[in-house]
Amino acid sequence: MCGIVGLFLKDSRLEPELGRLTATMLAEMCERGPDSAGFAVYTAERTGISKICAVARKGAVQWSQVAKRLAAAVGANVGIEEIEDHAIFKTKGDGEAARAWLIDNVTEATVLSQGQSIEIFKGVGDPNRIAERLKLSERRGSHAIGHTRMATESAVTIAGSHPFSTGEDTCLVHNGSLSNHNRLRERLARHGERFQTENDSEVAAAYLTWRTREGDSLKQALQRSLTDLDGFYTFVVGTRDGFAVLRDTIACKPAVMAETDDWAAFGTEFRALSTLPGIDVARIWEPEPATVYVWNRA
Amino acid sequence: MSGDDLSMHTPPRESATFDRHVIAEIHRAAATGIYDIRGFGAKRRLPHFDDLLFLGASISRYPLEGYREKCGTEVTLGTRFAKKPITLKIPITIAGMSFGSLSAPAKEALGRGASAVGTSTTTGDGGMTAEEREHSALLVYQVLPSRYGMEPDQLRKADAIEVVVGQGAKPGGGGMLLGQKISDRVAAMRTLPKGIDQRSACRHPDWTGPDDLEIKIRELREITDWEKPVYVKVGAARPYYDTALAVKSGADVVVLDGMQGGTAATQDVFIEHCGIPTLAAIRPAVKALQELDMHRKVQLIVSGGIRSGADVAKALALGADAVSIGTAALIALGDNHPRWEAEYKKMGTTAGCYDDWHAGRDPAGITTQDPALTARLDPALAGKRLANYLSVLTLECQTIARANGKSHVHNLEPEDLVALTVEAAAMAQVPLAGTSWIPGQS
Amino acid sequence: MARKASSTRSARPGQHRNSVLDLARLTVREVNQLLHDADGGDFLIKNPRGAHAIAAGLDGPFGITIAGHVGYYCAGMNKEASITVNGNAGTGVAENMMSGRVHVKGDVSQSAGATGCGGLLIVEGNASARCGISLRGLDIVVKGSVGHMSAFMAQVGRLVVLGDAGDALGDSIYEARLYVRGKTKSLGSDCVLKDMGDTHKAELRKLLDAAGLGGEVDVSEFSRYGSARKLYNFHVENLGSY
Numbered sequence: 006m007c008g009i010v011g012l013f014l015k016d017s018r019l020e021p022e023l024g025r026l027t028a029t030m031l032a033e034m035c036e037r038g039p040d041s042a043g044f045a046v047y048t049a050e051r052t053g054i055s056k057i058c059a060v061a062r063k064g065a066v067q068w069s070q071v072a073k074r075l076a077a078a079v080g081a082n083v084g085i086e087e088i089e090d091h092a093i094f095k096t097k098g099d100g101e102a103a104r105a106w107l108i109d110n111v112t113e114a115t116v117l118s119q120g121q122s123i124e125i126f127k128g129v130g131d132p133n134r135i136a137e138r139l140k141l142s143e144r145r146g147s148h149a150i151g152h153t154r155m156a157t158e159s160a161v162t163i164a165g166s167h168p169f170s171t172g173e174d175t176c177l178v179h180n181g182s183l184s185n186h187n188r189l190r191e192r193l194a195r196h197g198e199r200f201q202t203e204n205d206s207e208v209a210a211a212y213l214t215w216r217t218r219e220g221d222s223l224k225q226a227l228q229r230s231l232t233d234l235d236g237f238y239t240f241v242v243g244t245r246d247g248f249a250v251l252r253d254t255i256a257c258k259p260a261v262m263a264e265t266d267d268w269a270a271f272g273t274e275f276r277a278l279s280t281l282p283g284i285d286v287a288r289i290w291e292p293e294p295a296t297v298y299v300w301n302r303a
Numbered sequence: 304m305s306g307d308d309l310s311m312h313t314p315p316r317e318s319a320t321f322d323r324h325v326i327a328e329i330h331r332a333a334a335t336g337i338y339d340i341r342g343f344g345a346k347r348r349l350p351h352f353d354d355l356l357f358l359g360a361s362i363s364r365y366p367l368e369g370y371r372e373k374c375g376t377e378v379t380l381g382t383r384f385a386k387k388p389i390t391l392k393i394p395i396t397i398a399g400m401s402f403g404s405l406s407a408p409a410k411e412a413l414g415r416g417a418s419a420v421g422t423s424t425t426t427g428d429g430g431m432t433a434e435e436r437e438h439s440a441l442l443v444y445q446v447l448p449s450r451y452g453m454e455p456d457q458l459r460k461a462d463a464i465e466v467v468v469g470q471g472a473k474p475g476g477g478g479m480l481l482g483q484k485i486s487d488r489v490a491a492m493r494t495l496p497k498g499i500d501q502r503s504a505c506r507h508p509d510w511t512g513p514d515d516l517e518i519k520i521r522e523l524r525e526i527t528d529w530e531k532p533v534y535v536k537v538g539a540a541r542p543y544y545d546t547a548l549a550v551k552s553g554a555d556v557v558v559l560d561g562m563q564g565g566t567a568a569t570q571d572v573f574i575e576h577c578g579i580p581t582l583a584a585i586r587p588a589v590k591a592l593q594e595l596d597m598h599r600k601v602q603l604i605v606s607g608g609i610r611s612g613a614d615v616a617k618a619l620a621l622g623a624d625a626v627s628i629g630t631a632a633l634i635a636l637g638d639n640h641p642r643w644e645a646e647y648k649k650m651g652t653t654a655g656c657y658d659d660w661h662a663g664r665d666p667a668g669i670t671t672q673d674p675a676l677t678a679r680l681d682p683a684l685a686g687k688r689l690a691n692y693l694s695v696l697t698l699e700c701q702t703i704a705r706a707n708g709k710s711h712v713h714n715l716e717p718e719d720l721v722a723l724t725v726e727a728a729a730m731a732q733v734p735l736a737g738t739s740w741i742p743g744q745s
Numbered sequence: 746m747a748r749k750a751s752s753t754r755s756a757r758p759g760q761h762r763n764s765v766l767d768l769a770r771l772t773v774r775e776v777n778q779l780l781h782d783a784d785g786g787d788f789l790i791k792n793p794r795g796a797h798a799i800a801a802g803l804d805g806p807f808g809i810t811i812a813g814h815v816g817y818y819c820a821g822m823n824k825e826a827s828i829t830v831n832g833n834a835g836t837g838v839a840e841n842m843m844s845g846r847v848h849v850k851g852d853v854s855q856s857a858g859a860t861g862c863g864g865l866l867i868v869e870g871n872a873s874a875r876c877g878i879s880l881r882g883l884d885i886v887v888k889g890s891v892g893h894m895s896a897f898m899a900q901v902g903r904l905v906v907l908g909d910a911g912d913a914l915g916d917s918i919y920e921a922r923l924y925v926r927g928k929t930k931s932l933g934s935d936c937v938l939k940d941m942g943d944t945h946k947a948e949l950r951k952l953l954d955a956a957g958l959g960g961e962v963d964v965s966e967f968s969r970y971g972s973a974r975k976l977y978n979f980h981v982e983n984l985g986s987y
Binding site for chain 2: 773774777778781797798801802804816817818821822824836837840841843855856859860862875878879881882897898900901917919920976977978979
Binding site: 033257259261274275276277278279280289290291293 | 795814874
C-alpha cells in the first residue's frame with residue numbers, strides 16, 4: 006500500500022528541474038507510505054556506459070573491492086560512484102551480466118537497477134529524509150518515478166522498497182496487493198529470473214521482464230498481465246524512453262494523471278500533482294481500468 | 304444356540320470422513336441447491352484457551368489477598384489520538400451485533416447489562432437504535448462495508464467509532480440478513496425493501512487498503528472533531544501484518560476477532576474453514592504492536608470464544624488490553640436455555656445446539672424480529688443476567704490474577720502461562736507444561 | 746503568521762458571517778473546527794490543493810465555496826450546507842451526504858456520493874468508477890459520464906447521467922432509479938432497461954431543473970434503468986448472477 010508519483014518531461018529544457026519537481030510530489034505521499042521510499046531517475050545519458058546501482062543491506066560495503074571483482078568477472082573496467090549507502094558501478098561491459106554477477110556474489114548488497122539511463126535509490130524511514138539524503142532534488146533527467154511505501158505482507162527493508170527493476174532500464178512501482186504472486190515467482194525463477202525479496206511487486210517487475218524477453222512489447226506485456234496477475238494493482242512502469250500506467254479491471258486503488266504540453270504526470274492522489282507548474286491548466290483525468298497508457302520520447 | 308454364532312451382527316461403523324453430519328449436509332445440499340447458512344461461531348474443536356494453564360503462586364511467587372489487596376481491572380481505550388478516550392471499569396466489552404440480527408429487547412438488555420458494570424456495547428450492521436443509545440452508557444458505533452443505517456448524527460452521538468474491515472466468523476464476507484428478519488423497522492433503518500434477503504458488500508464503498516483507510520479514518524475524525532477513539536476491527540487472518548497496518552492507518556484501538564467469533568448468519572463453510580483460531584492470533588498482533596513501540600499505546604481488544612474469566616485472564620496475559628464477548632453475551636441473556644427445549648425439539652434441535660439464528664424463530668426472543676417471540680425477552684431481567692455474568696467474568700479474572708501475584712489484570716504476562724499441547728505452545732508461544740520448550744523457538 | 750481573525754465563538758446564533766479561510770495559512774483541522782463551531786454562514790475556502798476531508802461533517806445553513814481542487818471526502822456526511830467546489834474532487838465527495846447541495850464544477854473521482862442519503866450532488870464534469878455506490882436516497886446529476894460499477898448496490902435515490910455510463914451499471918441494484926442519456930457500456934447483475942412513463946419523465950425533469958438544466962435537455966432522450974428484482978430472494982437458478 007503506497008503512494009506513487011511519476012513525471013515524464015516532454016520538454017527537455019525542464020530536465021534540470023526533474024529531481025526537484027519529483028521530490029515535491031513525493032513529499033505529498035508520505036502519509037500513505039510512511040515506512041520507506043525509493044525513486045528511479047532516468048538521466049537521459051547515451052554514452053554506451055551501463056550503470057548498475059546497488060545499496061548496502063546492512064552496515065558498510067567495501068564497494069571498491071566489489072568493483073575490482075566485478076571487473077574481473079565481466080572482463081571490462083568498472084568505475085564507481087558512491088552516494089551514502091549506495092554505489093553506482095559504471096562499465097562498458099555487459100550490464101546484464103554484471104547485474105547477475107552482483108546478485109549471485111555480493112549478498113551484502115541489493116542490486117537496484119541496471120541500464121544506461123536509469124538510476125534507482127532506496128531507503129527506509131521517512132520518505133522526505135530519504136529524498137534529502139540521496140539528493141533527489143539535485144538530480145536531472147527525462148523522467149522519474151517515485152514511491153512511498155506502507156508495507157503490507159512483507160518486512161520494511163530497503164530491498165522491499167519500490168521501484169523494482171529486473172530488466173535493463175526498466176522499473177515498476179505498484180500500489181495494491183497481488184494474490185497469486187507466490188506461484189508466479191516460482192514459475193519465473195524457472196525461466197531464469199532472480200529474486201532478492203519476498204515482495205509481490207518484485208514478481209510483477211520480473212513478469213514484465215520475462216515477457217519482454219519473450220518478445221512482447223511493453224504494451225503487450227502489460228495487457229497480458231491483466232490475465233496472468235491476480236489481485237488489485239495500479240502499476241507505473243518506467244522504461245528508457247518513457248513510462249506506462251496500468252490499473253486492474255476492478256480499479257479500486259486510486260490513480261490520477263495530469264498532462265500539459267511540457268509534461269505528463271501520475272500521482273496516487275491529486276495533491277501530489279498540485280505542486281507541478283501549469284497544473285491549473287493541465288488536463289486531469291483518471292486512467293481507465295484494464296487500459297495501458299504509454300508515453301515515449303521519440 | 305451358541306454365543307459364537309458366526310452370523311453375529313457387527314455394530315455399525317461410522318466414517319470419520321463421511322460422518323453423519325457430513326452425510327446429512329450433502330443430502331441437504333442436494334435437496335436445496337443452496338449452501339447451509341447458520342449463526343454461531345466455529346463449532347469444531349480448535350486449539351483454544353483451554354489448552355493453556357496459569358502457574359499460580361508458589362514459593363518463588365506470592366499471591367495477593369482477595370478483597371483487601373486490590374486487583375485493578377479498569378482499562379482506557381483511545382489514548383493515542385482521541386480527545387475523549389473512554390475508560391471501562393472492566394476489560395470486557397460487548398462486541399458488535401446488529402439490531403436486525405438481534406431483537407430490540409436484546410439490544411436494550413445488552414446496554415443495560417454493560418452499563419451496570421461500567422463497560423461498552425457496540426452497534427452492528429444497520430446503525431444505532433434509540434433504545435441502545437439510551438441504555439448504553441458507552442456505545443461504540445460501527446462503520447461497516449454496507450453502511451446500512453450510517454449517518455453523522457449517530458456518529459456524533461457515539462462514544463467511539465469502530466471501522467470494520469471484517470470479523471472472525473467470515474473474514475472477507477459481508478453482513479447477511481435473510482428476509483424473514485427484515486421487518487418494517489429493520490427495513491426502514493437499512494433503507495431496504497421489506498422481506499428481501501439482504502445482500503451486503505464485503506469491501507467498503509469508498510476506500511480499499513490501509514493507505515486509503517488512513518484517509519478515511521481522518522475524515523471520521525474530522526467529522527467528529529477528533530473527540531472519539533477510532534477502533535479498527537479485523538477478522539483473524541494475518542494478525543501480524545493487519546495489526547501493523549491498522550496502526551499505520553491511524554487506529555487508536557485494534558479489535559481482533561478469531562475464527563470462533565460468532566455471527567447471526569453466514570455460510571457454514573465460511574465459519575468453519577476461514578480465519579485462524581483466536582489463540583493463534585494474539586501473540587503475532589502483540590508482536591506487531593511491540594515492534595512499532597505501540598503496545599499499550601494502541602490498545603488491543605481480542606474476541607472469539609471468550610467464555611470465562613480464565614479466558615479473559617489468558618487473553619490479557621498474552622498481551623491484549625481487553626476482550627470482547629458476543630456469543631457468550633447472548634447466552635447470558637438466555638440464548639439456548641433449556642426452558643425452551645420443547646420448541647427446540649420441534650425445530651429439530653436441542654438446547655445447547657441451536658444455531659439457526661438466521662431463521663428468525665429464536666424461542667428466546669434474541670435473534671428474531673417476531674413480536675410474539677421478542678415479547679418473551681424482558682430487557683431489564685435479561686440485562687441483569689448479563690451484568691451478573693460480566694461480574695463473574697471479572698471476579699474470576701481477578702482471582703486468577705491475584706493468585707499470580709498481580710495487582711492489576713494488565714500485569715498478567717505470557718510467563719504466567721504454560722501449554723498442555725504442542726499446538727497451543729506454538730501458537731501462544733509459551734512452553735509446554737513442565738518443560739522449557741516452545742515449538743518454533745530454540 | 747497571525748491566524749485569520751475569525752473566531753466564531755463570539756458569533757451569536759443566527760448571525761451569518763462572510764469569511765475567507767485560507768488553507769495556505771490554516772490547517773484543514775482548524776477550518777473544519779471553525780465551521781463546526783459556527784451556526785452557519787458563507788465562507789470562501791482558498792488553496793485547497795487537494796487536501797482531504799475539507800468541509801466534512803457540516804451541519805447547518807452554510808454557503809461554502811472552495812476555490813480549487815479538493816482531495817478525498819470533501820463535504821463528507823454533509824447536512825443542510827450548500828457547498829461548491831470550483832475544481833475537481835477526489836474519492837468519496839459528499840459520501841454519506843444527508844441533505845443540502847454539493848456542486849462540483851470539475852470532475853469527480855471514485856465513489857462520488859457513496860452511500861448518500863439525501864440532498865443533491867451535481868457534477869459538471871465526469872465521474873469515475875462507482876458513482877452513487879450504495880445510494881440511500883441522495884440524488885446525483887452528472888453532466889458528463891460516469892465510470893464502471895456506478896450505482897453498484899444502489900438502494901434508493903436517483904442517478905442522472907447526461908453522458909455515458911461505464912461497465913456494470915447498477916450491479917445488484919435495489920430500488921434506486923437510473924437515467925442515462927448517452928450510451929451504457931454494459932449493465933450489471935439484475936439491472937435492466939425499464940420503461941420511461943410520464944411519472945419518470947416528470948421526475949427526471951425536476952432533477953434536471955434542480956441541477957440548473959432548463960428546457961435545453963430533452964427528457965425523452967434518456968433511458969431508465971432499474972432492478973429486475975430477481976435477486977431479492979435467493980434462488981439457485983440465479984447462480985450465474987452471484
